[in-house]
Amino acid sequence: MTARSQFNYIGKPLARKEDRRLVTGHGRYLDDIVVPGALHACFVRSPHAHAKILGISVEAAHEVPGVVGVFTGKDLAQWTNRLRQAPRIEGLQPTEIETLPTDKVRFHGDPVAVVVASDRYVAEDAAELVEVDYEMLAPVASLEAALAPGAALVDDALPSNLVSHQSFSAGNVEARRKEAHAVVEATFYQHRQTHVPMETRGCAAVWDQGREHLTFHIGNQVPHPLRSALAGRLGLSESQVTVISPDVGGGFGQKIALYREELTVAALARHLKQPLRWREDRSENLMAASHARENLCHTRTSVAADGRILGIELEIFEDFGAYCFYPANYMSRVVAMILTGPYRIADYTFEVKVALTNKCGNGPMRAPMAITSWVMDGTIDAIARQLELDPLKVRRVNMLRTADLPYRMATGETLEDITPAETLESAVASIGYDAFHERQRALREEGRYIGLGLCTVVESTTYGSAFYKTTGIAGSGHEAAWVRIEPSGVINASVGLGGSGQGYETALSQTVAEGLGVDPSMVRILTGNTDVAPYGMGSRGARGGTAGGGALYLCAQKAAEQVLRIAAHRLGLNSAQELRLLDGQVERRINNEWTGTGLFLTDIARTAYLDPTNLPEGVAPGLDFSLTYDPPPMTYSNSTHACEVEVDTRTGRLTILRYVVSEDCGTVINPIVVRGQQQGAIAMGLSGSLFEQVVYDENGQNLSATFADYLVATACELPEVEILHNHTPNKRTPAGIKGMAEGGVMGAIGAVSNAVNDALAPFGVAATHQPLSPQYLRSLLRGRADRNRQEGQD
Amino acid sequence: MSDKRTITLTVNGTTREADVEPRRLLSDVLREDLGLTGTHVGCEHGVCGACTVLIDDKPARACLTYAVQMEGHEITTIEAVGEETLSPLQQALHEEHGLQCGFCTPGIVMTFEAFLREMPDPSEAQVRDVLSGNLCRCTGYQNIVVAVLKAAAVMREKRP
Numbered sequence: 001m002t003a004r005s006q007f008n009y010i011g012k013p014l015a016r017k018e019d020r021r022l023v024t025g026h027g028r029y030l031d032d033i034v035v036p037g038a039l040h041a042c043f044v045r046s047p048h049a050h051a052k053i054l055g056i057s058v059e060a061a062h063e064v065p066g067v068v069g070v071f072t073g074k075d076l077a078q079w080t081n082r083l084r085q086a087p088r089i090e091g092l093q094p095t096e097i098e099t100l101p102t103d104k105v106r107f108h109g110d111p112v113a114v115v116v117a118s119d120r121y122v123a124e125d126a127a128e129l130v131e132v133d134y135e136m137l138a139p140v141a142s143l144e145a146a147l148a149p150g151a152a153l154v155d156d157a158l159p160s161n162l163v164s165h166q167s168f169s170a171g172n173v174e175a176r177r178k179e180a181h182a183v184v185e186a187t188f189y190q191h192r193q194t195h196v197p198m199e200t201r202g203c204a205a206v207w208d209q210g211r212e213h214l215t216f217h218i219g220n221q222v223p224h225p226l227r228s229a230l231a232g233r234l235g236l237s238e239s240q241v242t243v244i245s246p247d248v249g250g251g252f253g254q255k256i257a258l259y260r261e262e263l264t265v266a267a268l269a270r271h272l273k274q275p276l277r278w279r280e281d282r283s284e285n286l287m288a289a290s291h292a293r294e295n296l297c298h299t300r301t302s303v304a305a306d307g308r309i310l311g312i313e314l315e316i317f318e319d320f321g322a323y324c325f326y327p328a329n330y331m332s333r334v335v336a337m338i339l340t341g342p343y344r345i346a347d348y349t350f351e352v353k354v355a356l357t358n359k360c361g362n363g364p365m366r367a368p369m370a371i372t373s374w375v376m377d378g379t380i381d382a383i384a385r386q387l388e389l390d391p392l393k394v395r396r397v398n399m400l401r402t403a404d405l406p407y408r409m410a411t412g413e414t415l416e417d418i419t420p421a422e423t424l425e426s427a428v429a430s431i432g433y434d435a436f437h438e439r440q441r442a443l444r445e446e447g448r449y450i451g452l453g454l455c456t457v458v459e460s461t462t463y464g465s466a467f468y469k470t471t472g473i474a475g476s477g478h479e480a481a482w483v484r485i486e487p488s489g490v491i492n493a494s495v496g497l498g499g500s501g502q503g504y505e506t507a508l509s510q511t512v513a514e515g516l517g518v519d520p521s522m523v524r525i526l527t528g529n530t531d532v533a534p535y536g537m538g539s540r541g542a543r544g545g546t547a548g549g550g551a552l553y554l555c556a557q558k559a560a561e562q563v564l565r566i567a568a569h570r571l572g573l574n575s576a577q578e579l580r581l582l583d584g585q586v587e588r589r590i591n592n593e594w595t596g597t598g599l600f601l602t603d604i605a606r607t608a609y610l611d612p613t614n615l616p617e618g619v620a621p622g623l624d625f626s627l628t629y630d631p632p633p634m635t636y637s638n639s640t641h642a643c644e645v646e647v648d649t650r651t652g653r654l655t656i657l658r659y660v661v662s663e664d665c666g667t668v669i670n671p672i673v674v675r676g677q678q679q680g681a682i683a684m685g686l687s688g689s690l691f692e693q694v695v696y697d698e699n700g701q702n703l704s705a706t707f708a709d710y711l712v713a714t715a716c717e718l719p720e721v722e723i724l725h726n727h728t729p730n731k732r733t734p735a736g737i738k739g740m741a742e743g744g745v746m747g748a749i750g751a752v753s754n755a756v757n758d759a760l761a762p763f764g765v766a767a768t769h770q771p772l773s774p775q776y777l778r779s780l781l782r783g784r785a786d787r788n789r790q791e792g793q794d
Numbered sequence: 795m796s797d798k799r800t801i802t803l804t805v806n807g808t809t810r811e812a813d814v815e816p817r818r819l820l821s822d823v824l825r826e827d828l829g830l831t832g833t834h835v836g837c838e839h840g841v842c843g844a845c846t847v848l849i850d851d852k853p854a855r856a857c858l859t860y861a862v863q864m865e866g867h868e869i870t871t872i873e874a875v876g877e878e879t880l881s882p883l884q885q886a887l888h889e890e891h892g893l894q895c896g897f898c899t900p901g902i903v904m905t906f907e908a909f910l911r912e913m914p915d916p917s918e919a920q921v922r923d924v925l926s927g928n929l930c931r932c933t934g935y936q937n938i939v940v941a942v943l944k945a946a947a948v949m950r951e952k953r954p
Contacts, residue, residue: 015889015891016891019887019893019896020880020888022893022896023888023896023899023900023903024872024875024877024880024884025830025831025833025872025875025900026832027832027897029831031825031835032825034829121815121817121818197897198836198842198897198898199834199836249895249896249897249898250894250895250897250932281838282836500895501893501896501897501932502894672891676932676933679933679934679936680894680931680934682934683933683935684931684934706837706839706841707837707839707842707929708839708841712931714926714929714935715925715926715928715939716923716926718934721934721936
């Protein structure tokens, strides 16, 4: 790692600062915060997928001792504004969401009323007594139903359920198709999943009538944008709202949007002038928090005889659910924009169709573009199967090399400082590609079926403002930081991120330490309080390291400049050029040797705060610095995943035998933290591909409301992940940081599917759907004999 | 449902009283009535394991237990582990990066404090088998397994 020699504190495997409180049970999560006198909210949820609300009777609930009030959508409409989602994007329909529905419910779990009581048990009792009179409407329970002619409308304000439709074309795919040796078609269906943070959602709202101020406690990834949304929807100014995000028990994208329940709790705390809190139970979380994924992709690829891709056509359909908490084009559009990833493909078209259905609304989940690499590398495997070529050779013939970079993708995105060919070669070498195939042949003779799957990922991270601008999405990709050296020489620093377990207190303190020249133990990172943190865009899109760490690194450098200027003055030097700070001491370069001056940061801090008349001319007292930083339009990391599986063809049981990943995520801030993110992302991808599925029946009833129905992988099903390092700094970001932690999901989904299809190749079947459950694999195999073995036996 | 009764619980070696309805869950009594918020509630149906405490030294789900059932039993929560210095298991989880968001961690600590007393030299497969009773969404379990095996080794060495 070249990065290590260059830095003093970045790249060190420091154990996490935040662990001590967490392993002893002294973490402070939302529900651990005591709010004296707080009332409790419980939501009444729709048992139907699609129904008109004819009436709601609340009297029986009101009579329960301890109930303070029962409120419906009509009440909330007086106190809150609707959510309007209308960025100017061609083909995207504007949508509006009421705080609670007044006219009709749109999915099983839609909140129709809320009970406020002295105690959570009482609130739940009373919620059972709220009676809602419904008139059933035809449920729109699938993509096909949503897009069928004459389909019932999920959102009555729209002309159809097709809420977003974009297309794009570069080059001439039709000409490529005509000149192709073959045209290969492939299908990929990624099922509906949900985030499952171990801590469910919740919030506590405290309205101060005297100051007319709302303090809102909520575990959230983006405290500042959340505050803006909350203030806007309540008709308050941003000065009247403080958002405080404590320790967060996992977010994975679920804790970004301002949800209707949270807005309701805030509005009611203000209306009732009493503190109010809500904690979602697990069944509510699985049913109604936010869902993700559920997309269907088709590729049609024109190829030469050697497997070279001449042109590719992509069609994506996404089932977006009932409500748009995000612009509906957002997630699938990114898939389409980066599809071609590590491959040299100039002729490319895509068409993206997003439909509303009577299911829980979709949101981004760790790697919202998760399906991308499965679709691309699954297409490569489909080419190899159809042309009877070695899939590795097909990858090699198409893959971008260092000499091709920077490479302008057909969609206009620029790839630079990536190393897909290198990660591919190191992954196949490590997993023993050639030896594997000998073993595979031998085992097939015994009736055992192993498979090897590859998947190369180009991971889009840290979307800069320019990306938002070009895609028409409102908002910014910049991040903000401040660094304050206190009079004693300790450092407080803050950034607009909202952590949910990523180890920010440790890794971000290393970026400050690096920029300034102090030991990370001297740095305290303060996040998650909008009165304390600067207005930043928060944690999402793998931007914590590059945008957050980058902003802090630059801000700390700014601080170092001032510190050294003061140091030069104290040392009687004309310039600070030959000075640096290391481990808190000012060092001076004499004859190319760095020597301590005996002057420490503590001395400088004392002068800056307590002896300002001794500062150099033009330097103001104090050591308080801030800046904002806007990353490049997009930053890319890359990796290759190699996965070996065995499929028991009698039962459909899938076992992961080995998992290797070679990753290039640029400069690593803390290798321990990065390894944890890699392992976690791969685990989420595998768990999702193998087990997790939100199941709706044909009437739109959600059948997965407990962990007995919605299966999350346990320690027995997940493999040990072997990680190979291959880190190339990004030349355009501070310290060469790239961003990571979503690519693991992308690669896992593709690698495990490709491995299964390799294992099942003798049966002439290929999985096109996930999850790769035993039932599904058995259904593929039923009646299919191993052609090779049968021929051998005949 | 307001027929409250006073119950006496022994928690972490101390006798505590609480005025509770018979239906009140042990997890809620520990967290809300006794202020011991280290026991986390992740699913309230006994699958995720975040609420694991020890009842008479054996791991149990606090979210599936009524507090009134606990009279005459000894309850141990995460607050009793590593008060002064981290236990070998907590230390190993820290060193091996066996936690990220930390929400599931107290349940995992309680599960394996009990397990390692009964099984001082477990195999990886045994650790994974027991760990399958606790869901973790962040880590992929790999580092937790390493940490438990490391803690076991440290504890074996310390034994006379």
